[in-house]
């Protein structure tokens with residue numbers, strides 16, 4: 403990086419005075435890291451103060467949605483394994499690779515994964531005091547790339563801005579959630595951008611999610627666009643269903659995001675060996691009928707921001723309201739994952755990068 407990050411001493415005090423409840427994504431740390439892509443190459447990243455990004459309404463990101471992002475986290479080391487280690491980044495190389503895939507899909511230049519990882523490491527080191535100290539909280543990081551070229555030609559930008567924003571946060575949901583089976587709109591179509599983190603995927607869900615919030619629901623449960631017969635994703639999470647001894651999740655496809663948390667949860671379950679993980683289509687009617695019959699079923703979402711979020715209620719436009727009472731698998735997986743993320747467990751050290 404061209405400007406030397408202002409490293410602060412370990413054990414700095416801010417993390418101790420952050421409010422107990424942080425919410426998600428509303429408190430921004432004062433530093434960001436930024437790199438520009440100009441004249442066909444990436445310039446050196448710089449650490450700088452958070453401020454408005456000079457941009458024109460004519461920028462490709464604003465006009466045509468040429469914008470991708472990642473969500474990743476730095477967790478405070480609660481295992482006290484090393485006096486050197488203030489916090490851990492969780493699976494940063496996987497996020498770097500997915501960021502490159504997202505960029506490619508939207509006609510943007512790939513940021514080399516090693517640059518992605520080093521910018522995030524430098525930012526977290528500079529913001530050490532903003533990594534919260536409470537279990538389940540984290541410094542949530544939002545690497546973002548936007549096309550900044552100003553013209554309305556329907557072609558990709560030639561200049562791009564990469565920025566990593568950081569926000570000390572709670573998990574996205576701190577209580578079991580209510581979900582809504584959405585049968586009108588779709589999240590993703592075959593060959594579209596559903597399997598990458600294009601900003602527009604999220605904007606396209608806003609009209610639906612706002613309508614649901616008013617009715618007390620937290621997330622739409624999106625169905626496949628072709629048949630509206632099978633479960634795909636929540637807006638911010640992959641979907642899991644535990645039915646008896648089986649843990650089901652839809653197989654990855656061009657309409658499903660390859661969640662890093664999804665993969666981590668599957669690995670933890672395989673390690674434990676008590677449930678059989680199956681990546682297979684989940685017909686929505688069969689799922690609802692089984693819940694209604696009172697079968698032994700749990701539904702939960704997984705995602706970086708959410709970690710593991712159990713579902714308490716499934717509803718839909720017809721007035722259906724099905725309560726799910728057991729959350730033991732989701733609760734166990736959430737705790738197991740947090741143990742790894744905070745460095746308390748040593749089972750998956752390969753997922754952690756010490757900062």
Ligand code: COI
Nearest residue numbers: 473474638705706707708
């Ligand atoms: C994440 O889990 O990091 C996401 O990007 C999902 C959401 C908060 C938009």
